[in-house]
């Protein structure tokens with residue numbers, strides 16, 4: 001490869017050795033079973049979620065040296081089925097002047113047998129006159145699925161390419177794709193009014209990029225800066241995903257400050273015009289941010305998100321790792337809304353299936369065979385006369401995590417107030433669900449420290465973490481009134 005800087009710098013060598021050694025000290029069985037999590041230290045956004053040589057790769061924002069955010073590297077894993085992950089050595093380290101402040105978020109694409117990474121390099125230095133210079137630019141690294149080399153001509157896009165009226169400081173998180181012979185990328189930026197805009201760039205050779213258009217703008221209506229854009233077509237609908245910062249709460253939407261939103265509309269590819277028709281919340285939980293998607297070999301659009309939040313993240317004191325990814329989710333469109341369901345490959349890991357039909361729930365009820373911290377469980381209320389129905393998970397004598405449905409208010413809620421966190425921080429979320437006369441379907445994906453609640457076959461999702469000790473495995477049900485339910489429970493076992 002010409003014009004490529006060898007990237008296995010001392011900084012990269014050092015982190016690869018550190019990571020390999022440090023992981024050995026993590027007790028067996030401590031990490032989630034089927035959710036990708038930090039190998040050691042801190043992770044945030046998923047990056048470079050892509051297909052490469054018949055496997056699926058995921059990189060992530062990574063600071064292995066501490067359980068707090070720090071100079072960003074790209075950690076790396078791959079999978080064949082989105083459930084079982086294999087860890088690979090760190091792919092990128094902040095080792096060039098233009099990315100010394102961190103290799104920030106980005107994406108990947110396969111082209112001519114090579115794996116192309118596109119990321120934001122952050123230059124962060126004190127200049128001779130004592131002023132502090134921070135610049136975000138877009139950079140390319142090319143590799144073979146394990147080792148990546150940064151282009152000598154990096155950065156390939158600087159903020160000078162932005163149209164007039166743009167702020168030149170926030171410029172990050174490129175999502176790259178290939179259409180025919182051309183590469184395209186959307187990048188998050190800010191208008192001078194302080195609010196987000198998504199810029200489209202085009203390139204023939206990855207080295208030279210030209211500004212095409214501003215695809216969409218926030219105009220201070222959906223938060224401020226728009227981070228981590230993604231842009232794709234699913235079920236003949238064009239979707240742009242954004243992670244807006246500083247969004248004002250609107251009824252039960254956008255309570256996290258940093259939120260996840262899908263913009264839905266039509267993209268006129270010839271003229272590069274995105275005509276937004278509507279938008280919606282992607283996830284209503286306490287812990288979901290910066291999602292990214294890929295298309296599988298069989299044409300499914302899969303999304304994965306960081307299962308944590310900026311404002312409210314919990315760093316358990318006794319763990320040497322911090323941060324997990326959501327379960328990869330299959331995206332479809334129904335009646336103009338985004339539908340999310342857990343990746344179907346999870347079914348290949350079902351064990352100890354337990355089924356109940358037409359069970360009448362009144363007070364607090366335990367059911368034989370229904371327990372566990374690594375399960376996929378669907379609870380369907382088929383009829384009843386009740387004010388509130390609840391599921392208590394991760395329960396022992398001291399602790400419980402609560403999921404409720406109130407048919408009168410059409411609200412599903414999550415509450416981790418009694419999940420063992422030793423402070424009264426933010427623990428609750430509520431979301432509106434479609435009223436079906438007291439009927440509802442709740443599918444819970446639980447993996448040690450998290451629950452993802454998929455309502456009515458993926459119409460709404462609520463994702464949250466909790467760090468209750470792992471001996472709390474009981475599950476019980478209650479109804480204020482009477483509710484008749486069906487349950488299907490599967491343990492998830494990876495051998």
Ligand code: FRU
Pocket residue numbers: 044045061072104105106120172173227228289290
């Ligand atoms: C989103 C984000 C990105 C940035 C990265 C830094 O969570 O702030 O915009 O690239 O995290 O780690």
